[in-house]
Amino acid sequence: MDFGRRDLLLGSAALLLANSTAARAVPTRKLGYAIVGLGGYGLGVIIPQFVNCTHSRLAAVVSGDRAKATRVAAEHGLGTGAVYSYADFDRIRDNPDVDIVYVCLPNAMHAEFTIRAARAGKHVLCEKPMAVSVAECEAMIAACRAADRKLMIGYRCHFEAYNLEAMRLARSGAAGKIRYVRSEHGFIQRNPAVWRLKRALSGGGSLMDMGIYSLQAARYMTGEEPVAVTARESTDRRDPRFREVEDIIDWTLEFPSGAIASCQSMYSAAQNHVLLMGDAGRIELEPATRYTGNHMWLGEDGREKAVTPPPGPRVTQFAGQLDHMSESVVAGRQPIVSGEEGLRDMRIVEAIYRSAREGRTIRLG
Ligand code: NAD
Secondary structure, eight states: OOHHHHHHHHHHHHHHHHTSGGGOOOOSSOEEEEEEOOSTTIIIIIGGGGGGOSSEEEEEEEOSOHHHHHHHHHHTTOOGGGEEOSTTGGGGGGOTTOOEEEEOSOGGGHHHHHHHHHHTTOEEEEOSSOOSSHHHHHHHHHHHHHTTOOEEEOOGGGGOHHHHHHHHHHHTTTTSSEEEEEEEEEEEOOOTTSGGGOHHHHSSSHHHHTHHHHHHHHHHHHTOOOSEEEEEEEOOTTSGGGSSSOSEEEEEEEOTTSOEEEEEEESEEEEEEEEEEETTEEEEESSOSOSSOOOEEEESTTOOEEOOOOOOSSSSHHHHHHHHHHHHHHHTOOOSSBHHHHHHHHHHHHHHHHHHHHTSOEEOO
């Protein structure tokens, strides 16, 4: 068994353990988070989730917009001492109220703020994609290791009820031996000015955004590490949105068991779908990885039945990931979706781009 696969299987076992009440390290206080980047995700999705948390609370905000940050802090009962700019962020080392820094910035800023946070003595939860290159991921892991801080990636689906149940069903053989996976994610990118379409900030197009979900799902649903990837990009470069980054990219992963995953991401149509085809049935999720409203079916072709999973480990997947990080910090344990997990994805992402560029299959080490 290669180490990648062994780590993933250990990760899966750890996931089940981490999500069981008995195994949880129970923090005696709520750990304080600093949210870096008050955009759609940091401000719109994550900050409102602290009310659902048991072990996590908002302790500081970091933004380029002082007025906005001061307002957000005040709305959450925090004073101006809890407000930081990107320039003076390193002062956070002197704030004992902040245990964990959550990086919710454009992808190309993840490495810088993760490394600065670790050097300031803080644990880090960093959004996906972990960074824009393997080299950056390695530097982030090294910085957190040198500072003896935990590093987790915002792979929220590992705390989402439907994805957890699908993983359990797939691993327990409910669909037989998994032979083929389809994993497709996209949305219509309507704003031509958004940072997601600027390579210097995003590191790439739909693959760096929705494609991460397709790739992650193929890996966590099969519990295997791919040994080869073959990719193809189809982008209309005359479309002004796609002058710098790709629109549609599809890639095939080959797994050691012989299973194949056909994955895709795009910025010109909406889709959110994962299908596992086994020799005894199918497990299908559509939508598969949304914030809410996912659906799942299990059964033989034509006789699938809707599956309602047991409730997730927490009120929401977001509270699940925030509290899991807090518990990991208190227990001194690696989070189930650590920096190493983000690095594994980034190695495959680089191989996908290389395969598409060079028009050949890339074997993965
Ligand atoms: P956004 O554009 O809504 O917010 C980005 C924030 O970064 C804004 O507050 C912006 O002011 C700030 N920023 C700082 N420097 C900037 C610069 N040079 N250019 C542009 N913005 C700058 O983006 P978002 O949707 O909040 O995404 C942030 C991160 O979160 C991304 O890495 C994204 O992949 C991730 N994300 C994850 C999920 C998820 O479900 N896990 C969902 C959405 C976004």
